[in-house]
Amino acid sequence: MPIAVPTHLTSNDSSDAISNRTSSLNQSVESSVDVADEMAVRSFCMGLLPLKARLEPWMVRAVQSESLHEWVEQNGSPLNLLNVDPMRRNVGELQRAASDAEVDLRVFFARKANKCLSFVDLANEKGWGVDTASENELKQCLQRGVAPANLICTAAVKSETLIRLCLNEEVCIAVDNHDELNRIADVAMKCACRSTVAIRLGGFEHKEKKLPTRFGFDVDRDRNLPFELGSLPVDVEGVHFHLDGYDADQRVSALATAMDWIERLQDAGHEPTFIDMGGGVPMRYLDEESQWLEFWQQHRAAMLGKSEPLTYRGHGLGTMVVDGRLVGTPKVYPFYQSLIRGPWLSKILNARLGDDSVAERLKSLSLQLRCEPGRSVLDGCGMTVARVEYRKQNADGDWLVGVSMNRTQCRTSSEDFLVDPLVVPSSKDASRIADETDCTIEGYLVGAYCTESELLCLRKLRFPGGIRVGDLVVFPNTAGYMMHFLESRSHQFPLAKNLVLSGEIAAAELDLIDQKPD
Numbered sequence: 001m002p003i004a005v006p007t008h009l010t011s012n013d014s015s016d017a018i019s020n021r022t023s024s025l026n027q028s029v030e031s032s033v034d035v036a037d038e039m040a041v042r043s044f045c046m047g048l049l050p051l052k053a054r055l056e057p058w059m060v061r062a063v064q065s066e067s068l069h070e071w072v073e074q075n076g077s078p079l080n081l082l083n084v085d086p087m088r089r090n091v092g093e094l095q096r097a098a099s100d101a102e103v104d105l106r107v108f109f110a111r112k113a114n115k116c117l118s119f120v121d122l123a124n125e126k127g128w129g130v131d132t133a134s135e136n137e138l139k140q141c142l143q144r145g146v147a148p149a150n151l152i153c154t155a156a157v158k159s160e161t162l163i164r165l166c167l168n169e170e171v172c173i174a175v176d177n178h179d180e181l182n183r184i185a186d187v188a189m190k191c192a193c194r195s196t197v198a199i200r201l202g203g204f205e206h207k208e209k210k211l212p213t214r215f216g217f218d219v220d221r222d223r224n225l226p227f228e229l230g231s232l233p234v235d236v237e238g239v240h241f242h243l244d245g246y247d248a249d250q251r252v253s254a255l256a257t258a259m260d261w262i263e264r265l266q267d268a269g270h271e272p273t274f275i276d277m278g279g280g281v282p283m284r285y286l287d288e289e290s291q292w293l294e295f296w297q298q299h300r301a302a303m304l305g306k307s308e309p310l311t312y313r314g315h316g317l318g319t320m321v322v323d324g325r326l327v328g329t330p331k332v333y334p335f336y337q338s339l340i341r342g343p344w345l346s347k348i349l350n351a352r353l354g355d356d357s358v359a360e361r362l363k364s365l366s367l368q369l370r371c372e373p374g375r376s377v378l379d380g381c382g383m384t385v386a387r388v389e390y391r392k393q394n395a396d397g398d399w400l401v402g403v404s405m406n407r408t409q410c411r412t413s414s415e416d417f418l419v420d421p422l423v424v425p426s427s428k429d430a431s432r433i434a435d436e437t438d439c440t441i442e443g444y445l446v447g448a449y450c451t452e453s454e455l456l457c458l459r460k461l462r463f464p465g466g467i468r469v470g471d472l473v474v475f476p477n478t479a480g481y482m483m484h485f486l487e488s489r490s491h492q493f494p495l496a497k498n499l500v501l502s503g504e505i506a507a508a509e510l511d512l513i514d515q516k517p518d
């Protein structure tokens with residue numbers, strides 16, 4: 001296994017480092033977490049097998065701040081807390097890896113990973129691009145003043161109004177299929193203009209197998225596309241792909257094929273300038289790999305009945321027992337990954353393609369490399385806070401802790417968020433009247449939707465010293481997808497508010513997205 005560089009400990013680029021020194025919260029991006037403070041905030045809740053969240057110093061400070069309960073009182077539960085500063089460091093890491101390999105890299109932040117406009121504003125201020133996945137995402141970016149050249153539209157399904165908007169504003173469209181291409185050409189003809197497009201490719205061969213996908217033109221079946229495009233009113237600016245998963249070697253295979261396509265596009269008279277390798281840049285939620293491995297080892301044993309279950313009613317998290325054997329694969333994010341962001345990108349750029357490295361081949365073709373990271377650049381940028389409303393014991397003696405939020409407010413399409421929440425007691429003073437739950441209790445966090453499956457965390461948690469009505473539960477590191485990707489208004493619950501902490505804690509302000517009509 002390669003030695004992982006603890007990249008979250010490496011410092012930011014120097015200009016940001018200097019500007020951040022002016023404020024206490026921002027300073028946190030540079031400094032490390034105080035060990036005693038960190039132990040204190042973790043001490044009220046842990047998994048039966050702990051999965052300790054990687055915390056940013058600003059998170060520890062916000063959790064310890066007197067204002068935390070006030071913010072929830074004022075804005076409702078749950079409340080998303082955001083801080084854009086770690087994003088500077090995360091993007092900087094990718095940029096540094098590229099410049100080390102002398103590759104011209106442009107980062108396009110994938111907005112669908114978090115709806116807050118503060119991230120768009122930061123991208124705009126820094127000159128990064130934004131990858132938009134819907135008409136509203138695109139419109140809002142234009143309204144915030146993002147230059148069309150810094151935008152790309154990768155929406156999975158594109159309506160005619162979205163296509164028209166892209167053409168009018170001259171935003172590059174990642175075109176996915178023949179119908180979409182013909183639609184773009186029709187609209188362009190009607191408005192007597194041309195469209196800039198990137199050809200989205202899929203079906204790359206990797207280790208002698210095609211990578212299955214529902215996206216893009218097939219690299220084999222559609223190989224004549226470069227020569228069919230000539231008669232259409234489109235300018236092919238580049239080639240685009242986005243792969244499922246986080247595998248660096250698959251990206252190398254895809255880049256190799258994408259570079260062949262660039263050459264064939266050039267042969268057909270086009271002048272492409274970039275390859276966009278999409279997102280899927282890995283990140284890490286946990287500090288300790290050993291905890292991750294230990295959890296899965298114990299969970300598997302528990303599934304086979306060899307030990308007590310670690311999950312609610314023995315939930316398999318993607319695995320199940322058939323005829324006494326454990327089958328299936330974990331349906332969760334790999335919360336610990338050793339190669340992330342910068343070192344992961346370096347591995348790709350330094351990979352060999354025959355005599356050259358990927359970086360050298362990109363350079364010899366004078367290509368810009370683009371990427372569209374979402375989750376990994378939001379690492380450290382947010383957390384979700386919610387209030388405890390009740391505790392009760394079920395028939396088995398497990399405690400169920402009812403929290404004012406629902407599971408769509410901290411969930412993606414995967415089975416669970418495998419990171420230990422933090423608990424913040426409502427009052428730390430001695431006047432707190434002792435009750436029977438002040439000893440260590442074990443159980444589950446349950447949410448507000450009226451279904452048996454409404455668990456906020458499937459893992460069994462331990463609360464040393466108990467947990468009380470009015471205490472706060474904090475889910476750390478939720479900015480990437482966890483907050484917004486699945487959030488729903490079922491039961492007509494209002495959506496969570498998004499409070500941005502910038503600089504001093506007193507400067508907490510709602511994100512502009514909360515002022516938009518639905």
Ligand SMILES: *Cc1c(COP(=O)(O)O)cnc(C)c1O
Pocket residue numbers: 110112113131154241242278279280281372373374375376
């Ligand atoms: C979702 C998506 C991304 C972002 O993926 P991450 O895993 O968040 O980095 C980028 N590009 C496209 C086309 C996507 O669909």
